[in-house]
Amino acid sequence: MTETPPEHLSEPLSLDPSCWSPQDIYYLNAALIVPRPIAWVSTLSSDGVSNISPHSYFNGISDDPPYVMFSIEGETDTYANLRDIPECTISFVTEDLASAMELSAVKFPSDEDEFEWADLEKLESECVRPARPKSAKACLECLVDRIIDVGNVNHMIILKVVHYHVSPEIWDKGRINMETYRPIGRLGGQYTKMGSRFKQRRPTWIEIRNANSTGVKQSVEVTSCD
Numbered sequence: 676m677t678e679t680p681p682e683h684l685s686e687p688l689s690l691d692p693s694c695w696s697p698q699d700i701y702y703l704n705a706a707l708i709v710p711r712p713i714a715w716v717s718t719l720s721s722d723g724v725s726n727i728s729p730h731s732y733f734n735g736i737s738d739d740p741p742y743v744m745f746s747i748e749g750e751t752d753t754y755a756n757l758r759d760i761p762e763c764t765i766s767f768v769t770e771d772l773a774s775a776m777e778l779s780a781v782k783f784p785s786d787e788d789e790f791e792w793a794d795l796e797k798l799e800s801e802c803v804r805p806a807r808p809k810s811a812k813a814c815l816e817c818l819v820d821r822i823i824d825v826g827n828v829n830h831m832i833i834l835k836v837v838h839y840h841v842s843p844e845i846w847d848k849g850r851i852n853m854e855t856y857r858p859i860g861r862l863g864g865q866y867t868k869m870g871s872r873f874k875q876r877r878p879t880w881i882e883i884r885n886a887n888s889t890g891v892k893q894s895v896e897v898t899s900c901d
């Protein structure tokens with residue numbers, strides 16, 4: 676029997692997920708697994724129509740060589756396109772691109788070019804057929820490695836990254852500059868901008884053991900990055 680989530684908790688929630696509807700589990704996951712990066716995925720249909728849509732069930736999974744994944748719910752245009760042309764670009768969504776990204780999430784008919792509706796200029800990719808949005812500050816060009824069906828309706832797309840594009844304005848001292856990058860993240864049904872940043876120095880096992888032998892509990896040093 677499907678239960679509805681309680682309005683308030685008088686004791687900790689202890690939940691068998693099969694007791695709630697998939698929609699309520701989505702609300703729970705989407706609020707607990709946060710902040711999520713947003714993959715702005717551009718694909719191309721077999722008829723040559725460009726598509727771009729956001730996917731926040733997204734993450735990196737390997738660096739040697741680089742692979743990423745995202746998950747599609749249902750038989751969307753992105754899914755159909757990846758079955759036909761197994762290539763895509765993934766752009767990262769920064770604050771300045773938030774509204775264009777939202778527009779691109781509208782369920783447009785399959786034969787509509789979402790770059791045009793979201794007012795996005797296209798750039799040709801180096802290694803894949805789908806275009807990439809010119810305004811993105813960072814973009815990956817990817818080849819589909821495999822598609823794994825997960826659960827009743829999801830398709831996990833595992834992608835090999837074959838090319839990176841990074842704009843000079845978010846690059847500093849050989850790394851991405853978090854100050855200028857300004858990615859947004861998905862937070863339940865909301866979004867978040869970058870908050871304050873900090874570093875923690877991770878002690879070694881030897882430090883923890885030495886501190887412990889003198890009766891001291893090793894602490895973690897925290898420094899602000901702002």
Ligand SMILES: Cc1cc2nc3c(=O)[nH]c(=O)nc-3n(C[C@H](O)[C@H](O)[C@H](O)COP(=O)(O)O)c2cc1C
Pocket residue numbers: 713726727728729730731732733746747748749751752753754776777779780781782783861
């Ligand atoms: C921020 C954001 C994140 C989203 N994440 C996902 C996701 O991870 N998986 C998914 O299937 N749909 C996700 N969606 C919904 C799709 O973007 C939406 O269904 C879109 O219309 C699919 O477009 P398409 O049919 O052109 O592929 C997300 C929407 C937004 C706004």
